[in-house]
Amino acid sequence: MRFSIEADSQEEFDEKRPELLKAIAGNRLEVEIREKGQRKAMEQRPQFYRAQEEIFDHWDSKFQAMILDIKREIADVLS
Secondary structure, three states: OOOOOOOOOHHHHHHHHHHHHHHHHOOOOOOOOOOOOOOOOOOOOOOOOHHHHHHHHHHHHHHHHHHHHHHHHHHHHHO
16 A cells, blocks of 8 residues: 655644544554553553562462362362
């Protein structure tokens, strides 16, 4: 796809950029325009400290093991 854009100034182009992107995407694609680095409110974010991720992974594995044990015990009681 090729197209050309004529604008009198960079400011005019910048003002019309969101409309241009939405027009190019058409109605088949959903376009969300936000500034670089801007995140959604409930978006998962990377851990600030590397150790934080390791701690979460450790306790998550312990939690998953506990859940499996509970499921096995419940299955034993029900059978």
